[in-house]
Amino acid sequence: MELLDKIYNSGVVGVGGAGFPTHIKLNCQVEYLIINSAECEPLLEVDKYLMRQRSNQIIIAIEKMAESVKAEHMIIALKSKYKEEIKSLQNAIDDLKSNVKIHTFENFYPAGDEQVMVYEVTKRVIPAGGIPLDVGVVVNNVATVVNIYDAINDNPVVDKYLTVVGEVKEPKFLKAPIGLAVSEALKYCGGVVREDYKIILGGPMMGKIIDKEDAKTTYITKTLGSLIVIPADHYMVKRKLKPITQIINQARTACIQCKMCTDMCPRNLMGHQLRPHKIMRAMGAGVKNKDTLMEALICSECGVCELYACPMGLSPRLVNAFIKNELRNNGVRYDRKPLNEVNQLREYRKVPVSRLISRLDLNIYKDTKLGEIENIKAQKVYIPLSQHIGKPASPVVKVGDIVEKGQLIGKIELGTLGANIHASISGKVCEVGEYIAIMKDSEVNQ
Ligand code: SF4
Ligand code: SF4
Incomplete structure (x- = not known):
């Protein structure tokens, strides 16, 4: 084949x-x-x-x-x-x-x-x-x-390797079945060592923050690579969870147009016409200049402008994400522009990771030692039918079916943008909707 x-x-x-x-x-x-x-x-x-x-x-x-x-x-x-x-x-x-x-x-x-x-x-x-x-x-x-x-070797994607660090008793590598609840994964690391915490799904720069209450209904997917547990009042939480109205107000009142966000932007440094300081000025002034706002469409949301460059603690990245969303919902696409020259200062403007970790107030976790990988045996999984770009997979099992680990449970037609989904544990299908829930036979019979 x-x-x-x-x-x-x-x-x-x-x-x-x-x-x-x-x-x-x-x-x-x-x-x-x-x-x-x-x-x-x-x-x-x-x-x-x-x-x-x-x-x-x-x-x-x-x-x-x-x-x-x-x-x-x-x-x-x-x-x-x-x-x-x-x-x-x-x-x-x-x-x-x-x-x-x-x-x-x-x-x-x-x-x-x-x-x-x-x-x-x-x-x-x-x-x-x-x-x-x-x-x-x-x-x-x-x-x-x-x-x-x-x-x-005909082995489908059913497990995910994860780094779990931060405020857990035993930071670890896990090999977790897809569809395992995040809260369960944390239990395999001895649980969380503080009362109030939040969880970053993915890396600290581009990952998404969830509340501890949501960990029971958030599941491991094919694209999730890490769980970072941080105190609920951590700097990252304050920066990443600001409401957009506050962010735009701050753009209006506090942006000093120093241009550091643009000067440090990795895409701008490669010659792309992306100037976050101009987008901030347009948003702050309430001037919806289409050409300027369109630049947000080529932002990678890397977060350098927001979490490293801006001396005023503003959030050009979140402003860009907001504009991108609005433009895409209105069917606006980026019109390609000619490239500028690669900036000659690019080499000197690369962000050293050690300094970035300090800025993010994550030094305390940076030398965490992780042991050998732990293989998780889950009792129940909720496997999303959409873990990819494109159409969700269509279920090919129904409630009550007995499935084997690795069996196809969601199919995408060849030629359609999407990906097949497989059972990550053996057991009985107990729900079919946006997720397919599978419970181990031992649990079903209890
Ligand atoms: S770095 Fe901050 S203050 Fe300076 S122009 Fe950009 S958003 Fe404004
Ligand atoms: S988030 Fe966007 S605008 Fe900001 S530095 Fe990264 S690519 Fe540039």
């Missing part, structure tokens, strides 16, 4: 972003296949774990992917500080006599942004509003590559 068919059958999606279906992404021909292994958000550790533990499988899968997309260059891109991981991968490359190359760069944020990474590796700039394919490149996350290896 063709590689793309295997990937489609196994429901593989990009784990490093919004969950773009991988069988569609890899249906192309390119010059460069880049494996994004930067793990650029602070405190995340799963990709490094996979590079140490599954290096041979990663190289085997990359070779198959490169054959499929006819890539001349196969490149693993990661930070030079990942010494152990580089050694493991290089050993695997040597053992397998592979032509995969390793490309390293310093420890800056957002090194893992697809557009930044493509420039770092190839010195080609993706047009604003474009994708890597526009410059002959396809990028996949290293954890997606591990899922592709499993797909080659």
Whole structure:
């Protein structure tokens, strides 16, 4: 069977972003296949774990992917500080006599942004509003590559590797079945050590914050890579959960137009016409200049402007996200503009991760030691039928059916944007809706 068919059958999606279906992404021909292994958000550790533990499988899968997309260059891109991981991968490359190359760069944020990474590796700039394919490149996350290896061996995506850090008794790596409640995952780490807390789903810069009460009804998905438990009054909570009306009022009253947000913006530095200071000025003044507001559509929401650059504690990123949402709801699309030159100061304006961690007030968690991976055996899972970009999968099971781990439970027609969904535990289907709930037989019979 063709590689793309295997990937489609196994429901593989990009784990490093919004969950773009991988069988569609890899249906192309390119010059460069880049494996994004930067793990650029602070405190995340799963990709490094996979590079140490599954290096041979990663190289085997990359070779198959490169054959499929006819890539001349196969490149693993990661930070030079990942010494152990580089050694493991290089050993695997040597053992397998592979032509995969390793490309390293310093420890800056957002090194893992697809557009930044493509420039770092190839010195080609993706047009604003474009994708890597526009410059002959396809990028996949290293954890997606591990899922592709499993797909080659007919093992669908049913588990998720997670980093769990912060205010838990035992910070850990977990291998959790998809659909496990976040609250259950925290119990496997000895529980939370304080009364009032919130949870960041994903990395501290781009992740979403949820209340502890929501942890029982929030479930592990194919794209979730970490849980960071922080005090309810933590700096990150105050910054990320401001209401938009307050943010816009602050843009009006406190933005000093210093332009630091624009000067530090990684997309602006690569020549994209994205000027958050102008967007802030337009919003603050209530001037809805279409050309200026359209620039928000090319914001990656990396958070550098908001959590690192702005001396006034303002939130250009959240303003951009708000505008983006409004424009998209009105069907507005970005009209591509010519690129500016790459800024000559770009190298000096990269954000060092150590300073970023200090700004985010996360130093206390940065040297957390995580042991070996713990395999979670769940009693009940709620598996969302939509964990990806595109259409939700259609259920192919009904309440009362007995399913085996790995069995197809939600299907997407071949050629439709979406991904198949599989049972992450064996048991009985007890609900079918937006989620498919499966309970272990032992629990059903109690
Ligand atoms: S950095 Fe802050 S104060 Fe300066 S222009 Fe941007 S939003 Fe305004
Ligand atoms: S979040 Fe801010 S720094 Fe990041 S791309 Fe958007 S405007 Fe630029």
